[in-house]
Amino acid sequence: MASSTSALQKPRAHVQLDKAIPPVLRPVLRAYVLGYASAVAPRVLTLILHNWARWRRAKDPPNGPAAAAQTSFAASLRHILCGGLDPRRFATFCAALVGGTTFLDILIRRLIKRVNFRLSHVARRRLSRWLSSFIAAWLSLRLLQSKVTKAFSETTIESDNSEKTVRYAGRTLDLTLFAATRAVDVVVGELWYQRRQQRVAADRWAWLDSFISRMADPSMFAASGALIMWAWFYAPSALPRSYNKWISSAAAVDSRLIEALRRCRKSELRYGEETAQAPLLQSMCEDYKWPLKWGDPSITIPFPCEMVHMGCGPSCEYHALSRFVRSFKWAMFTYLPLNILARSKNLNLHGLRRALQAAARSSSFLAAFITLFYYGVCLARTRLGPRLLGKDYSSRQTIDSGICVGCGCFMCGWSIFFEAASRRKDMALFVAPRALATLFPRRYALDKQWRETFVFAFSTAIVFTCVRENRRRVRGVMGNVLASVLKP
DSSP states (O other), X not given: OHHHHHHHHSOOHHHHHHHHSOTTTHHHHHHHHHHHHHHHHHHHHHHHHHHHHHHHHOOOOTTSHHHHHHHHHHHHHHHHHHHTTOTTSHHXXXXXXXXXXXXXHHHHHHHHHHHTOSXXXXXXXXXXXXXXXXXXXXXXXXXXHTSOOGGGEEEEEOTTSOEEEEEEEXXXXXXXXXXXXXXXXXXXXXXXXXXXXXXHHTTOOOHHHHHHHHHHHHHHHHHHHHHHHHHHHHOGGGSOHHHHHHHHHHHOOOHHHHHHHHHHHTTSSOTTSOOSOHHHHXXXXXXXXXXXXXXXXXXXXXXXXXXXXXXXXXXXXXXXHHHHHHHHHHHHHHXXXXXXXXXXXXXXXXXXXXXXXXXXXXXXHHHHHHHHHHHHHHIIIIISHHHHHOSSHHHHHHIIIIIHHHHHHHHHGGXXXXXXXXXXXXXXXXXXXXXXXXXXXXSEEGGGHHHHHHHHHHHHHHHHHHHHHOGGGSOHHHHHHHHHHHOO
């Protein structure tokens, strides 16, 4: 018992290490380690999963394909681990941002004190923190933007046959939109908190105010999900390639259906007219053993909803139920191992049950998201759309030109209510920057990059200052992470 008590009282290794580092350097080292881990760990995990099946099948001689695969894996792993140490990568950016904020705060505070501004002590402290964060954010983002990549540069041939490399901005746009979203959330949250305090004190807090508070995060998620799904359907280039691939995998839809609805929107496929678009869906009819006339838009108006169901029969409701079951199973294969892994240190019967409950809840959310999207499409095409807009050729064309997809996009995001209330804010703040990114070009002229840098620096200064003044105002996991990194 004495030995176990002493073991409990003994400080952990990371606490001892933290105390051995000077306080002013602790935030810098924490930021660098966290930035390196967040940049490298997902790529290493992807590499391991990509090679796992190959390793299990490998029973070759020492110089066979398996040995070559292991050599390739080692080279790829070394490239990932060393690449994360590049001074113009995310780890150095995080260290420069946090370290610059910490060191500049000391200098600026001394400068403000020497100039003797007629400000209160609290105002001087907040001004110093905001200015130090703004300058550090500007310089650190410029460091990240200085790296030249193939995706944001082009080589052109001049009139004298000489080559010229043209650089574009936009590489850090996702990071900027993430910071801006967080800053807006902080400002709006503080204003709403003050308004609530005033109305509660005056006994004027009404049910409508409570309703707005409860619906803010779900509404933000639903709106963000609608923008992302609309972009995935009609403007996939507005989303990152990995995002497109994941959504396509989860949706499990025949690409010919998506292409048909895209051509409807572009008026390339028009009902009641011969536009040479029949081969697109007729090839699908051959694969699913349907009548070929279903795929001819000049004969069948519109193409039957059974084609959207892809073999589940004519009932839209049965298709929705089938989609939910299949999507739930697919999601459980992802969420259950992750939840078990997250509780692996103390995995007992109670922990296993909680992991199963959490995985089932998240899988229900994802399954409902997919189901509501498909049923929204069916609702507009078959159940409500024709009754509200009409059944003539023009109305059918209008429905399939965007209304049906828009209805699905509108409905799918409300599946957020399947998730626990504590997770909704994190999920809403996670998808909101990605939704905003669909409204901006992925690349733009380099001479306009200063605008993005200013938005990032201004937003980061707000978030960092708020974390150091009132850590609870920065909501969700990000607030806890920033608070733990920035503490002395």
